[in-house]
Amino acid sequence: MRVRNPGARHVVALVSLCGLAAAGCGHLGGGGGSDDTIDIGALVYQTGPLAQKGATNNLTMAADDINAAGGVDGRKIKIKFYDIGGLTPQQGRTAAQRALADKPDALIGPSVSAQTNAFLGLLPKAEVPLINVSAQRESDPGQPQGNPWTFRIYHRVDRMAEAISRVMAEQLKAKNVVVTHSTDDTSTHVKDDVVKDLKAKQVKVMKIASYTPEATDLTNAALATRGADAVVALGYPQPLGLMVKQMRANGIKSPIVFDPGAEAGVKLLSPSDLTNTSMVAACRPQATQGQDPVAKKFMDAYTSKYPGSYVNGYYYEAVQLIAQGMRNSKGEGGAKLREGLAAIKGFKGICGESSADADQNFIHDYKVVKLDGGKETLGGIVSGLTGAY
C-alpha cells in the first residue's frame, strides 16, 4: 500500500502501534502467557564458558514431567530460556528485561546474586514472581522484606553457615578449625558467619586463609590448614578443587567440610583426595536417593534421559514449586501466584520437604553429604536451622 498523504501515514502508524500494543497486552500485571500454558522465563547461562547445560536439562525435564502428568489443571508448562551470557550485573538485568517483555507468569534464576539484585526493582511493576537461585544474605535486596516478588530456593548465607558450623562442632567434634575461602562476595559472607557461629560454639578458629577466585596455585592456603582438627572450605568449584588437591599433595589429611559451591569441584578430585571430606547442601538428590523415593525416581529418570549431565536439583524443584504455586492460586498469575507460592507448606520435592517461611525462603533441612572415595552418601541431616546466633 502506498500512502500519499503524510498525515495519513501517521494515522496508519498510530493504528498499527495500537494494534501491536493491544496484541501484546492481553494480560496486564504479570502472567501474560496464553491460557493454555504457564510461561516461565529461565535466566541461565546458555553460551560461552559459563554455559549451564545441567541447569537447562533440569528445567526442561521438570517441565516435561509436569506436562506428561497432565500439566497444572490442564495447562502445560512452557519454559523459555534467556541467555545471560556473562557475569556482569548489566547482563543479568538485560536478560531479565528481555524475559519480562514477554510477560511470563514467573521467572527462575540467575545463580549470581549481583545479577539478581540488578533487576529486582523491575519485578513489582511487572508483577512477576521470581524463584531466586542465588545465595543471598538476609540483608541483601534479594530478600523479600525489600521485595515481595522474590522467593529463594537456594541458600540463605546465615543458614548455610550455621549448617557448616554445626557439622564441625557436633559431628566432627572439632576444637581447632581453619576456615579457607575465596574472596568472592558469597564465600566471604559465609566465612564471616561461620567464624561467628564457630566462636559462639566455643570452637577455636586457628586461621582464616583467603585467596582470589582466579588463583592458579593455592599452596599457601593449603599450608595454612596444617594442624587443624578440621577445615571449612568455601568458594567456587575450581579453586576449591585446587585447594584440596594441594592440601593432599602437601600431606595434609584433615577432614574438610565444603559449602555447596563445591558441588562441581568434587568432580575434579580423585577418590583418594576426597577421603575424609563432606559437603552440606540443601538439595542433593544424588545423596538422598537411598532414603528418599522422590529423589530416587528423579535420579533414575534424569540419569537415563541425560546421561553424564550435571544434576542441579534446585532448578528442577523451582519449576515444581511454581506449578504448586499455580495450583494454590487456582491458575491465576501475578499477585495471586505470589500468594500461592508463599502458601506452599510441606512440599515434597526432590530436595526433600520444603516450606515457604515468612521471608519467602523455601526452607529445606541441610544434608551432610559424605564424599569419601568419590562416592556420595548421606552422612546426616541438619535441621532446625534458624540463622540466629
Added chain:
Amino acid sequence: MDRFIPLLFAGFSTGAVYALVASGIVLVHKASGAVNFAQGDLLTLGAFVYLAFTGAMPPMAAVGLTIVVLFLAGGAIERIVFVPLRDQPRLTVAVATFGIALAIQAGLTVWQGSDPQSVPSAFGHGSVDVFGTPLPVLSLWTILITAIVFAGMYALFQFTQIGRMVRALAADREVAVLYGVPASGLNFLTFGLSGALAALGGVLLGPSIAISPMMGFSIVLFVFAAVTIGGFDSMGGVAASAVVLGVAQQLLTGYVSSAYTNAYPFLVMLALLLVRPTGLARPIAAERF
C-alpha cells in the same frame, strides 16, 4: 621452615611451568621475530589432548603422543598463519596470534565444554618426604623434567648442526638463507618445538589444577612478565626469570599477603626493570626479515 620449604618448592614448580611456556615464546620469536600470544592456549590444548588420550592408553604413552600432536600443531600454525603473514608488519602477526588463541579457546569449548575437568597424572600424585617435609610428588617431577628439557635444549642449540642453523637464522635470516640454511624446515621445527614445550607444560600443570579452556590464558600474562624480564631472545634468561617470578609469587603470597597473588609477578617485573631496564639477559640488536 614448615611453610618455607613447601612454598619454595611450589615456587620452583610454578616457575618451571612458566619457563616451559616462556621458552616456546622465545623459540618462535627467534625463528620469526613474532610474539606468539597463543602459547598459553597451546598449553591448554596440550592438556586437553592429553586428557583425551588418557581415556585410551596409559598416561605415559598419552604424554608422548600429546607432545607429538602438539609438535605438529605448532608446525601447522607456522604453515597456516605465520608463513602467509611473513611479509606483514609484526603487529599484524601478533594480532593473528591472538586470533589463534581465541580459536583454540572456542574450539576447546565446543569439543570439551567449558566445565573444569580433572586430568590424571602421569607422574604420580600425593606427597613424598624430603628432609622431613612432605612435598608434592608432581611438583618435584615438574622441576626435574623442566631442568632436563632445558639442558636438552641448551645442548641442541649449542652443540648440534641444527641448533647452529637455528641460531644463524635468529641472528640474520637473509644471510643464513644465502648460506644455504633451510629456513622453511627450521621454522617448522622451532614452531613445532614450541608446541611440544607447551604440551609438556599442559601435562605437568593439568593434573595439579583443573583444566578448562581458559586455563592457559590465566597464566600466559605471568609468562610474558618472565619473557619481558628474561629477554625475548634468551632461553636462559627467561628460564631464570620464570623461576624468580614463580618463587617470588609464592613467598610473597605466603609471607606478605594472599590478596595480591596475581599482582606479584608484575610488581617484581616492574621492580627489576627499574633496576635493569634491559632485563636480565644481555640485549641483542638484530633485525629479522
